[in-house]
Amino acid sequence: MPVNRQITLASLIHGNPTPEHFKLVESAMPSIEEGEFLVRNLYLSLEPAIRGWLEGKESYFPPIPIDGVIKGPTVGRVVESKNSQYQPGDIIFALNRWEDYSVVDESAILLEKLSPKEGIPLSYYVGPLGGSGTTAYCGLHEVGQIQAGQTVVVSAAAGATGSMVGQIAKQRGCRVIGFVGSDAKAKLITEEFGFDAAINYKTAPDLAAAVNELVPDGVDVYYDNVGGAILNAMLTTMKVYGRIVCCGMIADYNQTDNRNPITNLWEVVARQLTMQGFLQFTYHDKVPAALAELEGWIKSDKIKVVEDITEGLANTPQAFGRLMSGATTGKALVKVD
Amino acid sequence: MPVNRQITLASLIHGNPTPEHFKLVESAMPSIEEGEFLVRNLYLSLEPAIRGWLEGKESYFPPIPIDGVIKGPTVGRVVESKNSQYQPGDIIFALNRWEDYSVVDESAILLEKLSPKEGIPLSYYVGPLGGSGTTAYCGLHEVGQIQAGQTVVVSAAAGATGSMVGQIAKQRGCRVIGFVGSDAKAKLITEEFGFDAAINYKTAPDLAAAVNELVPDGVDVYYDNVGGAILNAMLTTMKVYGRIVCCGMIADYNQTDNRNPITNLWEVVARQLTMQGFLQFTYHDKVPAALAELEGWIKSDKIKVVEDITEGLANTPQAFGRLMSGATTGKALVKVD
Structure with a gap:
């Protein structure tokens, strides 16, 4: 029976994050309700903003509780859908979680259906095109x-x-x-x-x-x-x-x-x-036009991309610690195995 | 022969201003050139912003040097003019100086020709209408x-x-x-x-x-x-x-x-x-419309005015010290004697 690997918060963080602050757990595969769709996460975007959600303080998002799954933007593929707007095979960007599979609906923050361009690596859509x-x-x-x-x-x-x-x-x-x-x-x-x-x-x-x-x-x-x-x-x-x-x-x-x-x-x-x-x-309605122009600049090599890719969901905590200590260059992301 | 009394800066100020930081001097009556007009200052507006010009540091205005006359907004009456736009008897508001008579031209900061309304004290034009x-x-x-x-x-x-x-x-x-x-x-x-x-x-x-x-x-x-x-x-x-x-x-x-x-x-x-x-x-072009609405509110008693009036140019330093220590209420101003 397939499982859903997830990275959860083991303890609230007050200094630099280390792998000990996180836990890798295996949960049951989630099922979807009417209006929802299931996304296989392919790339996780590591971002400094996530750090602010891990210390138990109210901010623009509620804090992630102990044992809660870490939230973060991802690029993934729809694998099952009960929403007519999203079909299996669609590629989406959204604020999901650090896990193999996320249940998504149309209220998901930052949700965007992508049309990845020929010749642009899909990973770019969590970073320069994310x-x-x-x-x-x-x-x-x-x-x-x-x-x-x-x-x-x-x-x-x-x-x-x-x-x-x-x-x-x-x-x-x-x-x-x-x-x-x-x-x-x-x-x-x-x-x-x-x-x-x-x-x-x-x-x-x-x-x-x-x-x-x-x-x-x-x-x-x-x-x-x-x-x-x-x-x-x-x-x-x-x-x-x-x-x-x-x-x-x-x-x-x-x-x-x-x-x-x-x-x-x-x-x-x-x-x-x-x-x-x-x-x-706040500027979500500006994203399609922004993406179109950014894709053009990247395809024509006017904008260069440097990525810092970590392989494997299990290595996400360590990669996040490197990001937060200033050790990464360019876009830090995880390729989910 | 008439003199022009002026308040000058005796020493740069680093804490709360006291009368010792200032000096009252008597200068010759200034004469005016083509385009200028001479203003008899009637009311000096005491404002916390002035404090920032008295410690020798560059800011949005150059600092007032030792022995320089203190700058500040005033309401005054034109007494002599070589500028066709300003006639003796006109009442003006401008960033002038703490002195009996100021030489003004059309480049004066905040310069505004006033039309004081019946029933509104002239002093209001350095404060609620200044x-x-x-x-x-x-x-x-x-x-x-x-x-x-x-x-x-x-x-x-x-x-x-x-x-x-x-x-x-x-x-x-x-x-x-x-x-x-x-x-x-x-x-x-x-x-x-x-x-x-x-x-x-x-x-x-x-x-x-x-x-x-x-x-x-x-x-x-x-x-x-x-x-x-x-x-x-x-x-x-x-x-x-x-x-x-x-x-x-x-x-x-x-x-x-x-x-x-x-x-x-x-x-x-x-x-x-x-x-x-x-x-x-920056919003100088908005002043005439603002004044019109403010005058209406004050005349109809919808806006109340409290003034803290000090009599006599010589008492300006002491009044300014009171303002900067938080001891005044409402508009602090000096009625020039």
Whole structure:
């Protein structure tokens, strides 16, 4: 009898996640009701946002309880359906769970029926053509309101979202500077992803001075994935009427009881800045158009993709720990065996 | 021979301003060039923003140098003119200086030719019908985008701007809650200004809990005049898609080298908030319409005015120190003798 392997939460996490915080369990194969369909998960998207759901605190989602299955975006294939809109064989993206099989209905968050393009690996649809890509796309356009000729700075620039932010902004005619955590990543984003410059935040003696030297006239749009010290420095480098896209605050995710203090918010008044936070599901109606444009850029090699693929559902916890310690480059994902 | 009395900066200020930081000097009467006009200042508007110009730091204005005359908004009468648009007898509002006579031209920041209404004291035109009123009006509408039925929270609610914010929001059909620093101010804003509730931030044991109890569904718009601990608490009380109007950060003005840390910015992402800073001159084109509506509300007694008037230019430094220590209520201004 087939089983459904699942990764559950063994204990609430307060620092860096390790495999001990998770458990691999075998459950009975789920059955579906009218309106539902069963999805065989093929790729799991590992994302820093998941970290926020694992410490027992209410946020925009309820926290995952102990022994609850970890939630995360996946790409999967419909294998059984009692919903006329979804047929076996359909490929879908949605916020599912870390498991072999997920029961899905039309209310699933981020649900999208995919039409994978010839010549594009299916795994790309959890990353550059999944949440990372569409988040970057919507964040830059809907929140950042970028215009050609502007200067865009992005943090975690070698990561799944940051690398897409920089490359999309370049396609739009912006000048792009990325914060990264190693010289290897600095080389990657400038040589492979086409960023105009990189700043290694671990070795730069003064983050604001490093930006000011590259952008003496001030930054138009800062796409913030990290919060903390980089955000605090960036506040002092913005142009009047500049925009800060608040996408994530990775710097705090492993220490939410002791968050990095921000002391430069006065600049929001003095420089008349707009800081705007967003979650991708707010812009769900923009996803089809975003995907179409992103697929075109990827097929024509205008946007490059780097993946960090872990094989096997059982290795998901270890891969997630690597992501949250900053050890991965590009899109971190799991290929379900 | 007539002289021009002026208040100058005697030493850079790093804590609370005291009279020793200022000097009263007598200068020669200024003469005007083509295009300029001479204004006899009648009322000086005392505003916390001025504090930021007195510590030698670059900001949205260059700092006032030692021995420089202090800048500040005034209402005055044109007494001599070489500009065809301004005639002797005209009453104007502009960012002038703490002095008997100012030389003004059409590039003056915030310059507005006034048509004071019968039955409205001229002093109101530095406060509820000057920068405080138009800042509150533009901040609520242009930045806060308030709608009838929303809940608006404002800090420094018994102050010149805060008291106008609350009363304008009430006119627009909002529910309004104010943070104040004393029980007397709490009584004033609820009984005189018509706020729905007041929170004394000095005695409330938990600022966020106090708000949550009054607004269990979350706050739509927070109009922030203070920054610091109140802003940090408010971040955790906002509704999804809520807006924070960043008008000032008084809590930090006397300690800009050691600003209050903000640790709850994650809520900007999780609640998809917009924090937007502004300076009133950005909305200068909205002032005539704002003034017309504010004058109507004041004449019909729908908006109440409380003033804290100090007599005599020489007493300006002492009055400014009182403002910056939180000792004033309503609009702090100086009637020039």
